[in-house]
Amino acid sequence: MTAVLDGPTGTEALAATLAERALEARRLVVDMAASERGCHLGGSLSVLDILVAALHRSSAADGTEVVLSKGHAAAGLYAALYVSGMLPENPAPLYGRAGRPYTGHPGPKVPGVRFPTGSLGHGVPYAAGWALARRIGGQGGLGIAVAGDGELQEGLVWETCQVAAAQELGNFVLVVDRNGGQNDGLVADISPLPGLTERFAAFGFEVAETDGHDPAALAELFAGDRSAARRPLAVVAHTVKGKGVPAVEGKAGSHYVTIDATRAAKWKRAIR
C-alpha cells in the first residue's frame, strides 16, 4: 500500500501533484493530436486523471499493474506514463513515427506497458490474470484494468467479471472510464448501459462510483490494501469526453482528432 493518505495535508498535496501531472499530460495529448497521425483525443483526455492516479499506485512498486484496456486511448497512456516518471522520453514528438513504439494502440515495446491492448476487452482479463498471479504467490499489489464504457459491450469483459468474482479476486480492480462516448456516437444511443453499478454488484463486485476527474478521490480508491478482500472492485468513474480542452469537452466528435500546430497551441493555452 502506498503512503497516499497520511492526513489532510498529505491528501491535498498528493491531489495537487496528480492534478499538475494530468495538466501536463493533457498538453502532451494535444501535441499528439497535432501529429501527422492524430489521436483518439476525447477518450485520452477523459481517462487521464484515472491513469495518473492508478500509475501513482503502481509507482510504489508493490506489484500493482495498470492495464489500459481501452487501448485506443494510447496517447493518454503515453502521456500519463511520461508525467509519472515511468517513461524516460517525451512520447509526443515520437508518436506514430516509424521505428518508434508509440503506435495508435499500445504494446509491450513501450516502457511501462506489459500487454498489447486495443482490440477491446482483453486488458480486463490480462489484469485479472495478473491479480491471480499475485494472489497465488501470496504477494501484494493490484491488477488494475482501465476500461471504457463502450468497451463494456464486449462479452470478454463480462466473461472475466464472472471468473474474477468466482475466484474471489479481491485484488482485481476494474475501472470504467464512463465518458458516454464510443466510435460511432454515444453509448446511450448505440448500446446503453442502464444500471451499471447494479450489474457489477450482481456479479459479486464491490462497487464504487466517483468523479473520474477528482484526483484525491481516485487516489484514495487506488490506495486501499485489498490483500484480504474477497470481492473484486469495480469503480465507475464518471468522466467527460475531451476533458480539459474546452473546444472539444463533452463532444462525441472528439473521439478521433487531427489538428494543426496553430490550433494545438491555442488548445494548450486553454487547458484547465
Place this chain on the structure above:
Amino acid sequence: MTLSGRDAYRDELTALAAEDASLLCLEADLGGKNHPFQIAHPGRFFNVGIAEGAMVDMAAGLAAGGYKPFVSTFAPFAALRAAESLKLTLGYLNAGVTVVAPYAGVSGAWFGTTHHCLEDLAVLRSVPGVTIAAPYGEAEMRAVIRSAARSGRPHYIRTGRNATYESLDWTGAQPPLVNWEFEADPDDICLVSVGEEGTRLALEARATTEVSHAHLVYLDHEHLAEAATELARRHTRFVVVEEHRSQGGVAEALALLLPRCEVTAVGAGQEWPSTGGDHQEVMTALGLDLPAVLAGVARARHGLPAAATAAGHAHACVR
C-alpha cells in the same frame, strides 16, 4: 495400458508440477471431475468456467506474473472462439502459455459439427512463434508436455478425445523431428503422417503398400521447414495424411516448402461433417479412411490427378 492423449497430458503435467511450482493448470469446464492436477495441486488448479477467451488472456497475466500456465479446452473453442486471444498471448506476447486442445479433427464424432475442429492448424500455423504439436500415443504426448513445461515458450498441442494409440519407437529423450517409422525404396512415394488418426491411417496403409512412412510431431513453420529438408533428402514424392482440412494444413505447407517435390494431400476437404457415428465413421463420411489413403498412394505413384472418392469428395491434390 496406454493412455489417451488428454489423459497422458493430465497425468504428465500433474507429475511435473510436483517438481515445478510455477506450473499452473486451467480448465474451462471441460476438464472433467477428479482432475488429477486438481487433486494433487489444488492451489494451482483453476476451473474458470465456460470462459475460453478470459482463460487464455488471464494465462497471459499469469505468465507475466512468473508462472507457466497450461490451459485446456476443446480445440474448436480454443483455436476459433479464443483465436484473437491466442494471437495476442501466444503470438505477439510470446507468453509462456501452453494450450492443450482435445477434440481436434472430428474426434468429437457424434457430438456434431460444433464440436469438430478441422481448421485449428490453419489458424495456429499462421501465428508466428507458436510451437504446434500433434502427438501420437502416450509417450509422445508426455514428451511434448515435458518439453513445453521446460521451455516456457508458447505451445499449442492438439489431441483427440479418448482413443488410445500405441506409441511409435524412438531413441533419445525427445521424439525426433522426423520419425522414420519405416523406410523403403527412396524412388517410391513416402507417407507422411500427422496427428493421431493421420498416423493410424498411415500405419495401416504402410502395412499394405510397404512404402516409407515418416511421422511428424511438430507442425509449426519452423519445425516443418527443418522436417522438409530431411524429407527431401530421402524422397521426392509424398502423401500427407492429416485429420484437417487441406487448406492451411501440413500438406499445403510442405508443398510450399518442397517446390521440387510432389505432395499429395489426404485430408478433409470442403465438407462439413454433420452426421452421427463414431470417430472413424465420421472420418469415412468425410472421405478420410484407409481406402482414401490407398487411393492417394496410387495417385501419387502413378502421377495421376486428384480423383473423386466413392463418397464423392474430391481430395485436394497439392501438386
